[in-house]
Amino acid sequence: MQNQDTIVALATPSGAGAIAVIRVSGPEAILIASGIFKSIHNKDLKKQRTHSIHLGHIMDDNRVIDEVLVSVFKNPNSYTGEDTVEISCHGSSYIQQEIIQLLLRKGCRSAQAGEFTLRAFLNGKMDLSQxxxxxxxxxxxxxxxxxxxxxxxxxxxxxxxxxxxxxxxxxxxxxxxxxxxxxxxxxxxxxxxxxxxxxxxxxxxxxxxxxxxxxxVIKAGIPVAIAGAPNAGKSTLLNALLNEERAIVSDIAGTTRDAIEDELTIKGIGFRFIDTAGIRDTIDTIESIGISKTYEKMQQARLVLFLFDANDYKEHYKNLEVEVNRIQNKYPQKQVLLIANKTDLLNEHRIQTLQTKFPEAILISALNRDGIEQLKEKLLSLVNTGVLTSGDTxxxxxxxxxxxxxxxxxxxxxxxxxxxxxxxxxxxxxxxxxxxxxxxxxxxxxxxxxxxxxxxxxxxxx
Known part of the structure; x- marks a missing residue:
């Protein structure tokens, strides 16, 4: 990258919008901008003080391209440490390109990725970690x-x-x-x-x-796989966590055949939930592929929510502990949370029996949204959020x-x-x-x- 060049780029997202900002930086930034800018008060841009804003028009010879605001930042008091001009124009894609092409013809070159911040680093405005x-x-x-x-x-x-x-x-x-x-x-x-x-x-x-x-974890988000047998309520749980109908819910076992992912922020921490196909023995080729993907997603996840039907656990989960231990042995670095779903179908006696048999399980009713907030608090407790409030680096x-x-x-x-x-x-x-x-x-x-x-x-x- 040549530091003596004057560079230009669109500083706002591409596409149409109300306003767009075009940034110019380099030794001739103010000179080049003054050559295409006509102030409504006939000001000479080269003579204006730093950190000043001026209303006028961008001119291509006698053709008016747009009415704009031009901000002037003189070195070293700018983001890059160089003379910098920012042109705030209307957000038409046509107008943006017309102004940028005009600046390129007048002597600018297109900025490379991150080049404005690179110049800020090279000019001592910030260090590399900043x-x-x-x-x-x-x-x-x-x-x-x-x-x-x-x-x-x-x-x-x-x-x-x-x-x-x-x-x-x-x-x-x-x-x-x-x-x-x-x-x-x-x-x-x-x-x-x-x-x-x-x-x-x-x-x-x-x-x-x-x-x-x-x-x-904070930067990338926490991947959380929702696993369990078919019809345990995995898709209903995903919908309850997201508070929207994101996954298809059906009484038919094996409805979810591919992983469905969505993100949720809980008290400032990002979680990426993955609804997976139900784990069971099957001869269905498509469902088998989905179950294979379930194990792939568990491998990628940091945390596994293993869901089981609390109303039917005697029938379908006689070997529940064996299944959970198998997952923990297969993925020893993973934290596995046991989630008992459909507790709305249980009476008080059966709830007490369930709590005795699975004391570590979190009891929820995904359909009624019961226990969802408790589950969110449990998820947060697994992240060391204390360092955020303590101000530690x-x-x-x-x-x-x-x-x-x-x-x-x-x-x-x-x-x-x-x-x-x-x-x-x-x-x-x-x-x-x-x-x-x-x-x-x-x-x-x-x-x-x-x-x-x-x-x-x-x-x-x-």
């Missing part, structure tokens, strides 16, 4: 994902890493200094203080690494997670070196490597390939 948080913020589909992305974009994660890196760098400098006085056998770095620092860094890194499990990015693990491995090498009383030059090697992995997260250490991979996932115009 830039990645921009993409997460755009992609956030629930309150929790939005909250985590905002914290990272504001520099919460960056500040924590920068503080660790600075403290480690200070000790690294002292150890490096010792190497210049190796013949005099002096120590500038207090080994006891250094050991305390390494323990502190190790604890912080472990906490950040552990947070990734929660962060990944949560890692959501796989690249960060990888760098943190590598940094922790190097810190452990330094600790081992101290215990074995290794020389400063050997300690310095592992310290430098730990610093390198810290720098990878914030972008103090990077390369074109990494940047290309990161910003290729951005949308055009951001």
């Amino acid at each position: 830039a990645e948080a921009v993409a997460d913020l755009i992609a956030s589909e629930n309150e929790a994902a939005h909250q985590v992305a905002m914290q990272q974009m504001r520099g919460g994660f960056s500040n924590e890493i920068a503080k660790l890196r600075e403290e480690l760098l200070n000790f690294a400098s002292l150890i490096e200094l010792e190497l210049d006085f190796a013949e005099e056998d002096v120590e500038f770095a207090d080994r006891i203080q250094f050991q305390d620092l390494l323990i502190k860094i190790e604890n912080v890194l472990k906490k950040l690494i552990d947070s990734f499990a929660t962060g990944n 949560i890692v959501t990015n796989t690249r960060h997670y990888d760098s943190l693990n590598k940094a922790l491995a190097e810190i452990k090498k330094v600790q081992q070196g101290l215990e074995e009383n290794l020389s400063g030059d050997l300690l310095a090697i592992d310290i430098r490597q730990a610093l390198y992995y810290f720098g990878e997260i914030t972008g103090q250490v990077t390369n074109d390939e990494v940047l290309g991979n990161i910003f290729a996932n951005f949308c055009i115009g951001k």
